[in-house]
Amino acid sequence: MQDAVLAMLAKEPSHGYGLRARLRQSLGPLGESMNPGQIYVTLARLEKAGLVVSERADGLPERPDRKIYALTPAGQQRVAAWLAEVGWPKPDLAEFHLKLVAASAARLADPVELVGAQRRELLRRLREAQHAILAEAAESKAVLLLEGVVLRLQADLRWLEACEQAWSRGADAFDRAWGEGEAGAQGGAKARGGAAAWDGVEGRFKAGGGRGDDRVEGV
Amino acid sequence: MSESSAVIQVRGLVKEHGQGESRVRAVDEVDLEVPQGEMLAVMGPSGCGKSTLLHLLGGLERPTRGEVWVAGRRIDGLSERALARLRRRSVGFVFQAFHLVEELSAAENVELPALLAGGSPRQARRRAGVLLERVGLAARARHLPSQLSGGQRQRVAIARALVNEPLVVLADEPTGNLDSAASLEVLRIFEELRAAGQTLVIVTHDERVAAGADRLISMRDGMFVDDTRLAGATPRGLGDLLNLDG
Numbered sequence: 526m527q528d529a530v531l532a533m534l535a536k537e538p539s540h541g542y543g544l545r546a547r548l549r550q551s552l553g554p555l556g557e558s559m560n561p562g563q564i565y566v567t568l569a570r571l572e573k574a575g576l577v578v579s580e581r582a583d584g585l586p587e588r589p590d591r592k593i594y595a596l597t598p599a600g601q602q603r604v605a606a607w608l609a610e611v612g613w614p615k616p617d618l619a620e621f622h623l624k625l626v627a628a629s630a631a632r633l634a635d636p637v638e639l640v641g642a643q644r645r646e647l648l649r650r651l652r653e654a655q656h657a658i659l660a661e662a663a664e665s666k667a668v669l670l671l672e673g674v675v676l677r678l679q680a681d682l683r684w685l686e687a688c689e690q691a692w693s694r695g696a697d698a699f700d701r702a703w704g705e706g707e708a709g710a711q712g713g714a715k716a717r718g719g720a721a722a723w724d725g726v727e728g729r730f731k732a733g734g735g736r737g738d739d740r741v742e743g744v
Numbered sequence: 745m746s747e748s749s750a751v752i753q754v755r756g757l758v759k760e761h762g763q764g765e766s767r768v769r770a771v772d773e774v775d776l777e778v779p780q781g782e783m784l785a786v787m788g789p790s791g792c793g794k795s796t797l798l799h800l801l802g803g804l805e806r807p808t809r810g811e812v813w814v815a816g817r818r819i820d821g822l823s824e825r826a827l828a829r830l831r832r833r834s835v836g837f838v839f840q841a842f843h844l845v846e847e848l849s850a851a852e853n854v855e856l857p858a859l860l861a862g863g864s865p866r867q868a869r870r871r872a873g874v875l876l877e878r879v880g881l882a883a884r885a886r887h888l889p890s891q892l893s894g895g896q897r898q899r900v901a902i903a904r905a906l907v908n909e910p911l912v913v914l915a916d917e918p919t920g921n922l923d924s925a926a927s928l929e930v931l932r933i934f935e936e937l938r939a940a941g942q943t944l945v946i947v948t949h950d951e952r953v954a955a956g957a958d959r960l961i962s963m964r965d966g967m968f969v970d971d972t973r974l975a976g977a978t979p980r981g982l983g984d985l986l987n988l989d990g
Contacts, residue, residue, distance in 0.1 A: 552986075554982045555982050555983060555985060555986050556983070557981065557982055557983045558981060558982075558983020558984065558986075559983070641970055645972050645974075648951070648954065648955050648960065648972070648974055649955075649974055649977045649980070650980060650984075650985060651951060651952065651955035652955040652956065652974055653979060653980060653982060653985075654982065654985060655931070655952060655955055655956060656935075657982055658928070659931070659932055659935055674985050674986070675952065678951070679951045679952065682951045683951075690789075
């Protein structure tokens with residue numbers, strides 16, 4: 526956010542509220558979560574770092590929303606460096622992947638169910654983003670940003686599809702290994718106990734926690 | 745069963761293809777109700793039986809076992825002739841490959857089912873004009889399908905599916921042959937139909953089409969493995985889709 530605010534100041538010195546309006550316009554409906562004070566917090570940090578200077582407009586009281594902000598030479602350098610920078614925002618897939626591995630290993634939850642819940646959540650988000658696209662004017666730049674969000678969600682949904690298929694197969698293999706491995710003299714009882722415990726966990730899982738609300742009754 | 749408000753009802757539906765050893769169950773004991781005004785999407789891997797299900801719902805194929813009711817009328821035992829009439833009057837079909845008549849103009853393609861159902865030429869022409877306007881193709885009414893882009897052809901096909909004011913529109917991979925811009929045009933039309941209370945069942949691989957539906961069923965090996973209501977969930981807020989801190 527700091528870099529984006531700096532880069533917007535490169536056009537001309539500006540009031541905080543002018544910057545905020547330009548940011549909101551560029552982000553479209555996705556900018557709705559930006560809180561009004563955030564721009565001043567960011568500007569204060571930039572000023573402290575020597576990247577911007579502020580000047581009070583004549584005859585007005587000393588308040589942040591009356592100040593005009595401008596880039597310092599250091600700020601201009603930082604903007605140039607930011608524009609030249611090539612980055613790739615890393616997707617956070619490891620956490621969910623490890624959740625599935627851990628849930629399955631400890632038999633805490635069915636990974637296929639976890640994938641299903643995640644999928645429903647992403648589909649609802651995709652639905653929201655899509656409705657926002659249809660509601661925006663075709664020439665709005667914010668549509669491009671929404672399109673990017675939609676493509677990301679689609680990629681995530683395809684990955685979840687692959688997870689679902691792999692874990693559907695994996696769970697069967699796991700059950701077989703469990704049954705055979707523990708089928709010795711004393712192991713049988715342990716395996717049966719484990720299976721009973723799993724049934725209990727599954728029962729609680731299905732009964733609790735809003736998951737049932739997602740389902741349409743009767744199927 | 746016939747007293748329910750559901751446009752489509754299905755009970756214990758089974759469809760098997762092939763004989764003896766090579767017999768496969770494409771649809772395996774499926775129950776389903778599609779209420780009036782619902783947009784339902786069905787997703788699943790290739791070969792999961794979703795297209796077969798759609799064909800059974802629209803009377804294009806007959807089930808091996810089970811019941812299919814459309815608008816309170818049981819259709820699985822109807823004669824070929826009665827089925828053809830049902831498909832013409834009560835069901836609108838949209839296919840992946842459009843299936844327009846290449847020798848006819850866009851407007852004539854849309855008029856055709858209205859004429860086949862016994863409508864007057866004047867009525868058919870007026871209705872086609874309204875529908876082509878609705879899908880944004882009024883200016884292309886005289887074009888042949890070969891003179892239209894894929895997205896435009898699919899919009900003509902949607903107009904055609906609507907010409908007899910069907911109780912339900914059944915669509916099989918409607919965006920399967922389209923690029924993302926053309927898909928968005930089709931999505932926009934589906935969203936308008938949904939808002940206008942049209943009942944729709946759409947079989948799709950396209951997450952964007954599925955996300956636009958009120959309800960999503962996932963199919964695997966001929967069975968429903970998930971049935972989720974997407975509409976009416978608490979909105980997360982669009983700002984939640986981006987990280988704007990710092």
